[in-house]
Amino acid sequence: MKHVEWRVRLAEPLLGQEELEAIGRVFSSGRLTAGPWTERFEEQFARLHEVPHAVALSSGTTALAAIMTALEIGPGDEVVVPSMTFVSTATSVLHVGATPVFADVRPDIFTIDPSDVERRLTPRTKAVIAVHYGGQPADLDELLALCEDAGIHLIEDAAEAHGATYKGRRVGSFGVAAMFSFTPTKNFTTGEGGMVTTRDATLAAKLRALRNHGQTDLYVHESLGYNWRITEMQAAIGTVQLSRFDAVIAKKRRVAAKLSELLYGIDGVRPPVELPDRMHVWMLYTILAEDRDALAEHMRARGIETRLYFPPAHRQPIFEDVDVELPVTDELAATMLSLPAHTRMSDEDVECVAGEVRDFYCARGHDHQARPAT
Numbered sequence: 175m176k177h178v179e180w181r182v183r184l185a186e187p188l189l190g191q192e193e194l195e196a197i198g199r200v201f202s203s204g205r206l207t208a209g210p211w212t213e214r215f216e217e218q219f220a221r222l223h224e225v226p227h228a229v230a231l232s233s234g235t236t237a238l239a240a241i242m243t244a245l246e247i248g249p250g251d252e253v254v255v256p257s258m259t260f261v262s263t264a265t266s267v268l269h270v271g272a273t274p275v276f277a278d279v280r281p282d283i284f285t286i287d288p289s290d291v292e293r294r295l296t297p298r299t300k301a302v303i304a305v306h307y308g309g310q311p312a313d314l315d316e317l318l319a320l321c322e323d324a325g326i327h328l329i330e331d332a333a334e335a336h337g338a339t340y341k342g343r344r345v346g347s348f349g350v351a352a353m354f355s356f357t358p359t360k361n362f363t364t365g366e367g368g369m370v371t372t373r374d375a376t377l378a379a380k381l382r383a384l385r386n387h388g389q390t391d392l393y394v395h396e397s398l399g400y401n402w403r404i405t406e407m408q409a410a411i412g413t414v415q416l417s418r419f420d421a422v423i424a425k426k427r428r429v430a431a432k433l434s435e436l437l438y439g440i441d442g443v444r445p446p447v448e449l450p451d452r453m454h455v456w457m458l459y460t461i462l463a464e465d466r467d468a469l470a471e472h473m474r475a476r477g478i479e480t481r482l483y484f485p486p487a488h489r490q491p492i493f494e495d496v497d498v499e500l501p502v503t504d505e506l507a508a509t510m511l512s513l514p515a516h517t518r519m520s521d522e523d524v525e526c527v528a529g530e531v532r533d534f535y536c537a538r539g540h541d542h543q544a545r546p547a548t
């Protein structure tokens with residue numbers, strides 16, 4: 175694929191002078207890991223998600239592995255996961271020695287389908303991981319009810335959903351624990367980094383020990399742990415990022431609303447759906463598109479970056495031995511496309527993205543009806 179000068183990138187972190195200054199303060203303090211910035215980042219994150227405990231870890235993936243390790247999920251156990259997700263939702267289950275069991279997703283919002291989860295439960299199932307796809311919460315009430323009936327854990331993969339709400343309450347406190355990620359394509363970034371939120375003080379203490387070599391006092395190692403810490407530089411960036419929390423979510427929502435308004439009525443495109451009982455934070459703006467590959471090529475040729483989020487996990491070479499039918503996931507993977515929808519986009523950028531989608535379908539003789547006046 176030849177190099178293109180991107181006119182509109184798919185995602186761009188919002189980083190400013192404030193983050194740089196915070197890193198400078200870490201440098202002059204001389205304390206580069208496990209210090210006050212990590213504590214501040216955790217406290218601020220917990221407050222924003224209305225949960226008593228937040229524990230920062232080196233990545234979202236290690237955070238998921240840490241949650242399952244702390245819950246003593248391991249060899250012989252099964253964990254139900256969606257396949258329409260980044261692969262590490264499933265590979266983190268392998269990391270702890272357990273078996274991921276793939277379930278299908280809802281065709282409208284791409285989150286794990288509770289009725290399909292139910293069919294995949296066995297006496298070995300220990301947990302369900304619900305991914306809040308793209309920043310919109312999964313069906314938490316239904317999933318909680320079925321996990322409670324089965325006596326298993328619900329874990330939230332909220333990697334993409336910082337600040338999203340379900341029936342008015344922020345994600346992060348519905349399951350036994352929730353994981354968040356801070357890689358640069360997410361709405362908030364620390365370069366690399368992850369966070370676990372939980373209402374369970376014992377679980378939080380186990381996570382703190384796990385990330386720091388199982389250490390309870392200096393050179394006293396009571397359990398098997400790892401080095402899963404974040405640095406003070408990352409925590410400092412994260413602390414400043416969280417001061418932009420409401421502004422970032424508001425801007426994301428404006429960009430998504432404008433895109434949907436401009437894409438409405440284009441024959442061949444189904445803009446994303448936001449359900450009335452939840453607030454989407456739009457880490458991803460994902461459409462369903464006829465002739466998806468041709469549309470992606472049209473956009474690329476015009477300098478607009480798009481991507482399939484995600485090539486299904488169960489189709490990855492690492493899971494080639496897994497025999498599972500996921501018709502909705504496979505069908506979606508053939509038509510989904512994520513368009514740029516980030517905080518650095520101007521109105522002109524948004525119009526350019528939507529305009530190119532419209533031009534692509536108009537050139538193919540598709541109709542375009544303007545949204546009816548309301």
Ligand SMILES: *Cc1c(COP(=O)(O)O)cnc(C)c1O
Pocket residue numbers: 233234235236259260262263305331333334354355356357367368
């Ligand atoms: C980004 C992401 C992860 C992985 O997080 P890392 O911080 O990159 O390890 C896991 N699950 C989902 C749904 C993600 O989007």
